[in-house]
Amino acid sequence: MISFILFGLLAVLLLLSVPIAISLGIASTVALLVSGKVSGSYVPQGLVTSIDSFPLMAVPFFILAGDLMGQGGLSKRLVDVGRMFFGRYTGGLAIIAVVTCMFFAAISGSGPATVAAVGTILLPAMVKDGYRPGSSAGLVASAGSLGVIIPPSIPMVIYATSANVSVSKMFMAGAIPGLMIGAALILYAWYDARRQGLTPSDERLSGRQKLAILNEAKWALLVPVIILGGIYGGIFTPTEAAAVGVIYGFVVGAFVYREISVASLYRIIAGSALTSATIMLIVGTATIFGRALAIEGVPMALSNAITSTIDQAWLLLLAVNVILLIVGTFMETIAAIIILTPILLPLATALGISAEHFGIVMIVNLAIGMVTPPVGVNLFVASRISGHPLESVVKGAVGPLVVMILLLLLITYVPALSLGLPALFGM
Template sequence: MNAGLILIGTFFILLVLNVPIAWSIGMSVTLYMLTSGSFGLSYIAQTMFTACDSFTLMAIPLFILAGALMEGGGLSKRLIDFADSMVGHRQGGLAIVTVLACMFFGAISGSAAATVATIGVIMVPSMIKQGYSKGFSYALIAAAGVLGVLIPPSIPFVTYGVATNASIATMFMGGFGPGILCGVLLIAVSQYICRKNGWQGNGRQFTWKRVGQTFVSAIGALLVPVIILGGIYGSIFTPTEAAAVAVVYALMVGFLIYRELTFKKLVASLSTSAVTTATIMVIVGTATALARMLTLEKIPMELANWIGGLTDSRILVLLAMNVFLLLVGCVMDGTPAILILAPILQPIAADYGVDIIHFGLMMCLNVAIGFCTPPVGLNLFVASSLGNIQFMSLCKRIVPFLLALIVALMLVTYIPVISLGIPWLFGYGS
């Protein structure tokens, strides 16, 4: 147990010292091995290799590449134009367009930071030009960016499936409920703020002709989730194969249909995807090693016994897990949080009758909220750098949206049909 305390203590000390997460995990595992004497240092290298040697895990770099190619191929701009044609004319319409655009882009990217960067560059300048405050605009895009990992396909869903052996296809099905709920609540909060401040829409008159024109222009982008998810649910291909299909489709649309994907953009997309993938895979390897060490120290079992000793109430246990995961999201990135904690917490939740898919979506929503909570919320940093706005000022502005997301989290936690409704329609659990 002393070695276990060294493992956990070193990990959190390094996090507090702002050491990159992959190094924090790797150094704590290395120190554990040196002090316990149970394994040679070669074990961590072997674990990192075997952790990344996974067919299912291949979906992550492929979805990352597909999102980058779609961004460079002009799909995001057409999605925004389509959303703007439908609701941009309303009071506070540009705020609605921003949230809808994040939902649309989330259906083709699977990344929160990419959603913030891509949609933010296009939408925020238009909002500011229309009279919306700078702080509100960047806070909204930071909060709405979480929809990028809630609307399928989603990288955290894949990560959770790898960590717990949950069905990724079922996770994708279940993700629509929480994703749409979060989008609706963010729109409601933004509308209240817009009406309070008298912020108007885009100044253009609504016409069905423009809706039709933008729909035709965006149909290449709108077909992405139909092809990916339809292929998965129709048992035509697996989620990993769907990611490969998405890459091929993105290349075809970018080069042949929209003709905006140049060789220069292709190289940039490959470079960005390689860097992002390398970072994630190092985290996957070290986090897997940490999870194995925690299991050897029987820490998951002790945590389960401790939680079971606190209360027999399912409601209180789930509330405690949510509070814990929200706090973890403040200091840890989503991928290591899922890889380390999902194998520990999911069996505990199962003991209280919580379905593995329901718990997975609850956990992924917690992780998503972590993207816009200080001090390490990635969406906050991306939005802050995009708008050259002070980080603390952005943190204050995002509070109403955070409260909306937490309300969504509570509803998802205690109303299983939000997460499991669509899977049930497809026969899940029958």
């Protein structure tokens, strides 16, 4: 009865377009109160204790760092570097979009932030150069999902907290899969440009112009080196790295590129605070939802049902991929991680699957969910920025989605792609 209330009320609220955090909170509160197994103070206490975590402090810092760097001119310089290297190839602008998303992913840790920062600059230019609007927006929306796969990644921090594994090891495990997906999307961008009949740009830059572009962009190119090098070099923790990123982004944006004013700083901080508050509310209510499931014994029942029919790792991974691809179409990434990790991870580890490898599989699945309707947040961001209908953007994302799903299967069944780099560094 309680499980029916929990899932039934959540489904009704989601169908009524109630925000995911509010839906999770209402469904959990009603179910727990009806069950009578906990006191009325359980929910507010849970909201506080669920976000009382040092690793989670990295989330608002990475969000603010990404916003500061996006508004401070760093993303614009990355685009200029991309034009210098890839502008003369067929599909140059599309390739630049993917490459810039990969760089910005190593700054922001967020899919929607990556789409917004890169799409604002490149989508108008791509349409002007003859790219189909829907295809361009769909590609940028898909490449933006690299923001949660290439470290640092906000969902990786959430997963590491939920699974009690090292954030640094998760970051390292996501590096090769993220770069592989990025490389595959670059090949797709080249192929799609040829299919559209687009020709390379005839613009040629002199050696002096190239050096000027690199010199102008050096501060932006240093960001991944500072953040990831500091983490893997043991200089600071991922949480401290996020704080360093905020300081660096502010100093470079305000005093080097001088594109952050007092007025824009207020807007950046306010926007980042709103995004952080939304994520933390989702973390809190999703945790309460997960605890309500545990109180009702749903994880154990589901575990017994799955283990009674699946006793091989490859079958479990296949089932998990199907489940997560479906869940990703209608549930926000962070909420899905917090709710599903305690349910699915014990099943995986019981069959000898590494928690880090399983985490990468989960995050890649949910990254794909960012570009699958109805809750494909990257699609909505790309549609808003490009000014083109959502249906057009969805059609443009079909090709990149196929590529990402194929890479997902490779990552799923070749654990060395996730675990090789951490093992190389003795993690």
